[in-house]
Amino acid sequence: MFVSATDHVDYDKWWLCHWCNLGTLVTKDLLAHDTRMADEFERRRKGPYFKDPLSLEYILVEDHRRSVRFERECPNPVWWFDYTRQEKGPRGSAISHTETPEVRVQRGGWVRDGSGRSIMLRMHTAATMPDYAVALWDLPQEFRGDRTKVRTNAKECVVAWNRNREYRLVLFFDLTPDAQLRVDILD
Numbered sequence: 086m087f088v089s090a091t092d093h094v095d096y097d098k099w100w101l102c103h104w105c106n107l108g109t110l111v112t113k114d115l116l117a118h119d120t121r122m123a124d125e126f127e128r129r130r131k132g133p134y135f136k137d138p139l140s141l142e143y144i145l146v147e148d149h150r151r152s153v154r155f156e157r158e159c160p161n162p163v164w165w166f167d168y169t170r171q172e173k174g175p176r177g178s179a180i181s182h183t184e185t186p187e188v189r190v191q192r193g194g195w196v197r198d199g200s201g202r203s204i205m206l207r208m209h210t211a212a213t214m215p216d217y218a219v220a221l222w223d224l225p226q227e228f229r230g231d232r233t234k235v236r237t238n239a240k241e242c243v244v245a246w247n248r249n250r251e252y253r254l255v256l257f258f259d260l261t262p263d264a265q266l267r268v269d270i271l272d
Contacts, residue, residue: 186212
């Protein structure tokens, strides 16, 4: 797991490949929560697209099975490489970008109860995907990264943080239409 948060956005805006090669500024403060990944995938299909950051902060979760990247505030993955699927071609094998399904993540607010805080995430989609992932960016300030204080019905939960000690969660689960995730952060 890796988190990158830039402190030199003006440099990044002008010197990333998008500006130098295409004349477009890329880095924004954040990718909106309701960003449609289908629009991002369409931009990639239409022309050259670099793997530069799209916001001031991103989370990269990588292991022997996958590489998944999230951009600040957007719950859906912007990049997904499935290392278990290699395509053989004339120049050897390659791992191609996986286009993830269109998912609208509806999040409730954090609710305080006797043992901590909880939030519900509802996935609005017609798609299914095993081991899909979403990022939860807005954790309560009281949370200090202790994974033992997180309870969830997700299959896997990864705690991430930036240098400002702002914590995030990446939740892996089997995506189904109208799937719901519950996250509890205990006091």
